[in-house]
Amino acid sequence: MSWYFRAIGFRKIFEFLLLVAFVVFFVGPLLNLAVLAFSSKWNYPDLLPRQWSLQWWHFVLQEDDIAKSIGLSFLIAALVTVLSIVICIPAAYAFARIRFPLSRFFLFSFLLTHAFPKMGLYVSIAVLFYKLGLMNTLLGVVLVHMINVLMFMTWIPTAAFRNVHTAQEESARDVGATPFRVFRSITLPMAMPGILVASIFTFLNSLDEAQGTFLVGIPDFKTMPIVMYSIIADFPSSAGAVFSIILTAPTIILLLAAQRLVSADIMASGFQVK
Amino acid sequence: MSVQLSIRNLTKRYKTGEGVTGISLDVKKGELVTLLGPSGCGKTTVLRSIGGFLEPDSGEIMIASKSVVKLPPEKRPTSMVFQGYNLWPHMSIYDNLAFGLKIRKTPKAEIKKAVEDALRLVRLPGVEKKFPSQLSGGQQQRIAVARSLLLKPEVLLLDEPFSALDAKLRHEMREELREIQTETGLTMVFVTHDQEEALSLSDRIIVMNQGNIEQIAAPQDIYDSPDTLFVAQFIGKMNFVEGVVEEDKLRVGGLVFPNTKRLAGSIVVAVRPEDVMIGPDSGEKDGLYGTIKQVMVLGHYAEVSVELDGYGPIRAFQPRDTVKELSLGQRVTVAFAKVIAYPNK
Numbered sequence: 202m203s204w205y206f207r208a209i210g211f212r213k214i215f216e217f218l219l220l221v222a223f224v225v226f227f228v229g230p231l232l233n234l235a236v237l238a239f240s241s242k243w244n245y246p247d248l249l250p251r252q253w254s255l256q257w258w259h260f261v262l263q264e265d266d267i268a269k270s271i272g273l274s275f276l277i278a279a280l281v282t283v284l285s286i287v288i289c290i291p292a293a294y295a296f297a298r299i300r301f302p303l304s305r306f307f308l309f310s311f312l313l314t315h316a317f318p319k320m321g322l323y324v325s326i327a328v329l330f331y332k333l334g335l336m337n338t339l340l341g342v343v344l345v346h347m348i349n350v351l352m353f354m355t356w357i358p359t360a361a362f363r364n365v366h367t368a369q370e371e372s373a374r375d376v377g378a379t380p381f382r383v384f385r386s387i388t389l390p391m392a393m394p395g396i397l398v399a400s401i402f403t404f405l406n407s408l409d410e411a412q413g414t415f416l417v418g419i420p421d422f423k424t425m426p427i428v429m430y431s432i433i434a435d436f437p438s439s440a441g442a443v444f445s446i447i448l449t450a451p452t453i454i455l456l457l458a459a460q461r462l463v464s465a466d467i468m469a470s471g472f473q474v475k
Numbered sequence: 476m477s478v479q480l481s482i483r484n485l486t487k488r489y490k491t492g493e494g495v496t497g498i499s500l501d502v503k504k505g506e507l508v509t510l511l512g513p514s515g516c517g518k519t520t521v522l523r524s525i526g527g528f529l530e531p532d533s534g535e536i537m538i539a540s541k542s543v544v545k546l547p548p549e550k551r552p553t554s555m556v557f558q559g560y561n562l563w564p565h566m567s568i569y570d571n572l573a574f575g576l577k578i579r580k581t582p583k584a585e586i587k588k589a590v591e592d593a594l595r596l597v598r599l600p601g602v603e604k605k606f607p608s609q610l611s612g613g614q615q616q617r618i619a620v621a622r623s624l625l626l627k628p629e630v631l632l633l634d635e636p637f638s639a640l641d642a643k644l645r646h647e648m649r650e651e652l653r654e655i656q657t658e659t660g661l662t663m664v665f666v667t668h669d670q671e672e673a674l675s676l677s678d679r680i681i682v683m684n685q686g687n688i689e690q691i692a693a694p695q696d697i698y699d700s701p702d703t704l705f706v707a708q709f710i711g712k713m714n715f716v717e718g719v720v721e722e723d724k725l726r727v728g729g730l731v732f733p734n735t736k737r738l739a740g741s742i743v744v745a746v747r748p749e750d751v752m753i754g755p756d757s758g759e760k761d762g763l764y765g766t767i768k769q770v771m772v773l774g775h776y777a778e779v780s781v782e783l784d785g786y787g788p789i790r791a792f793q794p795r796d797t798v799k800e801l802s803l804g805q806r807v808t809v810a811f812a813k814v815i816a817y818p819n820k
Contacts, residue, residue, distance in 0.1 A: 366560035371528055372619070373563070374548040375555045376575030376626060386574070390565045 231449075237442035257439045261447070267428055271447065274425040277339070278407040281346040282400050288347075289354035290396060294388075296355065297362030308359065311352040322348070323416045330417055342422045345413035350403040357402075361395025362388065401459050405452050478540075479504040479662040480525065480630050485534035487520050495520050495686040498534070502630070507656050507663045509673040512683035513709070518666045519634060521683075525664065526555045526632050538629050554623035555632040559639050561619035562607040568594075568618055569603035575626050593625035594618075596655055613644045620652070624659065633665045637672070645669075649676055670710050674698065682706050704817045707745040714746045714789045717819060725816050728763040728786060732814050741819040750813045751791035753779060756806040763809045765789070770798050781809060 206214060237243065238257065240250030261267055295301075296308050314322065326345060327336065335341035365388050373383040389396075411426035418424070425448050433441045480502040488494035495517035502508045510518035523529040525536055527548035536544050543551050562571050572590045581589070594600050597617040607615055616636055623631055633652075637645045653676060656663055667673050673680050674694045682689040682697065682705075690702040701707040708715075718727035720739050725732040727744050756764060765783040777798040779791045789809065793801075801807070 368557040368560040369563055371548070372555065372557060372561050372622075373574070374528075375526065375553075376622065377549045377578045378574070379549060382578065387563055391563065393565075 234442045234445055237439055238446050240439055243439075257437075257443045260436075261432075261440060261443045266423070267432075267444070270423050270425050270428040273422065274408055275451075277342055277346065277422075277424060278404045280339075280343050281350065281407040282404045284343060285347050285350055285354045285403055286396070286400060289351065289399075290358055293355050293358035294362050294384075296359040308355070311355050314348050315352060319412055323413045326413075327416050336417060337419070337421050339422065342414055342418040342424075345417050346407045346410050348413070349410060350406050353399050353402045353406070357399040358392060358396045361392035364395075365391045397459060401455050405455060408448070408451060477504050478502070479506070479538065480664065481535075481537040482521070482525070483535040483537075485521065485524060485531050485536065487517075487524060487529060487531045487534075493517070493520075493686070495683075498688060500681060500688065500691065502662055502664060504662055505660045506678045507653075507665060507676060509665045509667060509677040509680045510683060511667060511670060511673040511680050511709075512689075514668055515685075516683040517686040518668075518683050520686075522555075522632050522634055522664060522666045525630065526553050527551045528555075552629035553632055554626050554628035554630075555634060556616070556619045556623050556636045558635045559612075561622070562615055564607050566606075567603065568605050568607065568610075571607065571618060572603075572622050572625060575622065589625045593621035596624060596658070597621040598651070613640050613648060616640065616648065617651075620655070624655070624661070629662065631661050631663045633663060635667055636665075638667070638669065645672070652676065674710075682709065684709070700815060701745070704743065704745075704820075707815060707817070712748050712790065714748060714751065716744045716746065716783070716786050716789065718742050718744045718816070725814070727811075727814075728783075730763055730811060732811075732816070734816070736816055738816055738818055743817045743819045744811075745815045745817065746789075746811045747813070748778070748790045748792040750811055751789060752810045752812060753781065753791055753793060753801070754808045754810070756808055765807060765809055767801055767803055767805045767807060770801055770803070772798070781807060783809065 236250065239253050239255065241254035241256055242252040243250035296304060323345065326348070330336050330341050330344075335344070369391070370383050370387060373387045374380070378386065408424075409426060410424070411430070414422060414424050415427055415430075418427070425444070429441070429444055429448065432444055478501045482498055482500050485498040486494075486496050488496070493515055498517075498521055500508075510521055512518050520529060524531045525538075527543070527546060527550075531544065534544070535542060538552055543553075562568075563574075566574070569590055572593060573586045576586045576589060590603065591600070594602065597620055599614060599617055599621070602610065602614070602618075607618070610618065616639075619636070620633075637648045640648065649672060652663075655661075665673075665676060674697070677694055679691060679693055680697050681691045684705050690697060690706050692702075697706065697710055701710060707713050716727050718725055719741055720726070720734055723734050725734050725738070725742060725744065732744075763783055763786065765781040765786075767779060768782050768788065769778075769780040771778045772795060775795060777793050777795050779793050779798060779801060781789050781791065783789055791809075
């Protein structure tokens with residue numbers, strides 16, 4: 202046996218072990234979750250559930266509160282994505298094309314919301330929202346969600362716009378396109394992969410947001426993650442598993458759909474401060 | 476022939492101090508003119524001002540007797556081929572070529588024909604469906620030229636279009652561009668820092684340095700009689716030897732030349748390596764003497780380096796047969812067939 206390992210080489214063995222560890226840590230919990238979601242009785246020493254059932258799926262999908270939260274979550278995520286595109290894409294274009302004083306400082310400032318403990322930030326925002334009457338409103342929740350995604354939505358499209366060479370825009374002007382036409386037909390389509398990636402992240406991030414929503418949106422705006430908390434607290438773990446799968450599904454579907462676009466390069470280029 | 480492009484007193488200064496001052500030039504219809512100079516000399520500034528990508532501080536640019544200074548690039552009757560990144564990677568070659576015509580609301584059938592014709596002209600028929608990334612660098616530049624051609628511009632501007640290509644391809648593209656120019660009769664302004672490119676391609680060369688025009692002349696004249704010391708240094712290989720004017724004659728060591736430019740005092744004499752003659756040391760007092768330092772055979776000719784007594788090193792191009800008799804360290808006498816004199820700074 203030992204000759205076999207020697208022939209493979211230490212490096213290969215190490216890589217294999219690393220892969221196994223990755224699979225166990227990453228896929229293991231998901232698998233466990235999937236099994237849990239379809240079980241009705243599963244006690245400790247058993248490897249598999251004693252009884253399979255769909256009862257928790259029925260429960261979760263029939264609960265009015267839950268169905269409403271799914272709808273609300275997707276509505277908020279869509280609103281957040283659209284609004285941040287409207288706000289961040291022009292900003293990203295400005296960062297990429299216009300030289301203005303302190304531009305690097307401003308670009309860097311988007312990191313600030315990620316530099317402090319979120320809860321502290323949300324509490325101070327909540328105080329502000331209270332004065333402005335934004336507590337327990339859709340707009341308030343959407344704004345809180347947008348705080349989290351400003352960085353993605355600005356940095357990644359900025360890098361995408363920077364990758365459009367000035368000569369490519371100039372040659373379009375040269376053949377007769379107005380500046381607006383150049384942006385519509387040349388710059389925007391070329392930067393689209395980066396913008397799409399950022400948008401998908403924004404959408405997913407908003408679906409997943411719980412802390413800020415909890416503080417600003419309670420009691421009327423219960424999104425999926427918020428409902429999740431109460432389900433985990435009030436019902437057996439199988440109900441939580443079912444709900445997690447519902448919560449994870451959009452992520453997996455969107456990432457698979459965008460697989461062609463989500464390359465490490467696009468992400469990485471967004472985080473290079475030039 | 477009529478003047479197609481006319482520039483009067485064009486000035487554009489950047490904050491860094493670079494730029495161009497008081498540039499005036501005329502380009503005739505159907506002429507291919509090259510702006511040649513080292514990097515930072517302002518040649519691209521002139522070209523971009525013609526194309527409308529730079530706003531000059533002052534001066535006038537006329538194309539076909541109409542001022543274009545105030546027009547944005549999309550309204551100018553010019554078309555530009557850039558050094559690289561000309562094409563739009565998300566569009567097929569057909570769409571790349573058709574973009575300008577679509578903006579002009581040209582009927583579809585006409586666009587199709589124009590694209591076909593342009594592709595035939597650059598010898599790339601049938602690539603309409605491909606995308607830019609599927610073409611080589613040389614092919615991409617040809618497409619860029621084709622895109623400019625099919626818009627039938629009054630003046631075609633080329634900004635070092637071949638400088639990113641390898642030497643062999645650059646050579647081919649040069650010949651092709653010349654053919655296209657003869658075929659279409661287009662007026663072209665070509666920017667390059669490659670003097671070989673300029674000499675082989677142009678009807679006239681405009682040599683620029685530090686934001687000023689040094690000389691405007693045909694390639695042959697630029698090579699044979701450079702107006703200034705800079706042009707003499709910049710174009711081709713050249714030897715420089717210091718001399719003096721005495722009794723209205725140019726004197727370099729024992730050699731004497733007529734003072735055609737009416738210079739006085741200390742001078743610099745420029746000699747092409749092919750005009751340097753090497754002979755055996757005759758022992759006479761006049762003439763110029765030196766020692767052979769190096770002999771390099773470069774194909775059909777040889778380059779001989781001679782260290783002149785008191786005048787520094789000089790290079791000479793000699794036929795390959797004659798250098799067989801030369802050996803390192805040998806004493807020789809040197810003469811010049813032709814010289815150009817400049818005042819010494």
